[in-house]
Amino acid sequence: MFPNDKKFYLWVLGCQMNESDAERIEALLEFYGWSRTKSEQEASLIVVVACSVRQKAIDRVYGKAKEWRRRRKKSELKTVLTGCVLDSDKENMLRFFDLVIPVTEIFQLVGLIGGEADPAQNDYLCLPAKYNCNFSAYVPIMNGCNNFCSYCAVPFTRGRERSRPAQEVIDECKKLIEGGCKEIILLGQNVNSYHEGEYDFPKLLKEINGLQGDFWIRFLTSHPKDLSSDLIEVMAEGGHITPYLHLALQSGDEKILQSMNRKYGPEHFLSLIEKVRQAIPEITISTDIIVGYPGEGEEEFQHTADLMRQAKFDMAYFGRFSPRPGTTAAKLDDNVNAEEKARRENFLNDILIETATANNQKYLGQNVEVLVDGWKKGLCYGKTASFKIVAFVGEKSLIGQKVLVKIKEIGPWSLKGEKI
Ligand code: SF4
Known part of the structure; x- marks a missing residue:
């Protein structure tokens, strides 16, 4: 039914909870032998974790779903919509997706990909x-x-x-x-x-x-x-x-x-x-x-x-x-x-x-510990324990490490400093 290189594309919209749910969906699909691809085109399964907080996000899903529907007519592509979906959108979305399910019922996905769900596993x-x-x-x-x-x-x-x-x-x-x-x-x-x-x-x-x-x-x-x-x-x-x-x-x-x-x-x-x-x-x-x-x-x-x-x-x-x-x-x-x-x-x-x-x-002149989470053009970016964004000159290799930084400049949204 599916090509041997079982690849899925995961599109996540919205908040941290959706991102976290997507991490569990990814693990579930990997368990059944699927691997994630960054290319929609090479995927034979597309899973959308949607957000209904703004209409804009749902409109984007509709736009994409129409495009995928054309592909579904000519190929084996399967599409699944989960995450936050309002009842008023559910019925409409069923015209475009093979499955529209709350994330709590994500195990239904296993049936769609031809697997057998473990009946003991029912809590996502x-x-x-x-x-x-x-x-x-x-x-x-x-x-x-x-x-x-x-x-x-x-x-x-x-x-x-x-x-x-x-x-x-x-x-x-x-x-x-x-x-x-x-x-x-x-x-x-x-x-x-x-x-x-x-x-x-x-x-x-x-x-x-x-x-x-x-x-x-x-x-x-x-x-x-x-x-x-x-x-x-x-x-x-x-x-x-x-x-x-x-x-x-x-x-x-x-x-x-x-x-x-x-x-x-x-x-x-x-x-x-x-x-x-x-x-x-x-x-x-x-x-x-x-x-x-x-x-x-x-x-x-x-x-x-x-x-x-x-x-x-x-x-x-x-x-x-x-x-x-x-x-x-x-x-x-x-x-x-x-x-x-x-x-x-x-x-x-x-x-x-x-x-x-x-x-x-209060941060001016202070030494603060920063967990580095990004790097761009010679600048490391990270956050203090108190969730303040800090930028300082440093190597990309510092990503994932805690670094001590002396704060030299402050603004409303971030602090700038020098690595000690
Ligand atoms: S109803 Fe919505 S805004 Fe209110 S507490 Fe629950 S998730 Fe938060």
């Missing part, structure tokens, strides 16, 4: 991963979400929360550290609601922090309503846990937060930031903010701007509201026009530039 998170990087690895600890934020499609595309067995997570981390991995990034849509047996997230984090080796631990992403004092306490212990927290604000207005179904108010958010900064003074805090959510007038928007000034974020990822079919917010009037959304984003970005630059002053 338990699959081994084919890590894309040998010094930094994603380790998923849970999948799905129960929160139903009004604008978000994830609870519909990934289903309800399911936590992975703690021992399995710990074993995967151990193995990675023994193999020389220097950075472990624990992943979940809301890691703070991790729960498995006697383990909650702080307990799991503490246990991984107790492992021996030279490694950093990061985690993504945290919901403000579930960020507990226990977690802050464990983070403050330091050790392998990095002083970095991503805490999604979304809006600084009480009414908008209610409409978003976020289940916290601006004051609670600010009190968390204060607690975290008191416990871990060197912490870097980043956030997500949506501009132009339905009903966000100038007053509501200014509440977000005020909160940003008070929270003094190091980084913020802005999203201009766009309705996702099937979500509650899609039924609301998208009443902020595109031009105004862009203005609001720029306005908030100016605040961010000020707070991030001020926060970075």
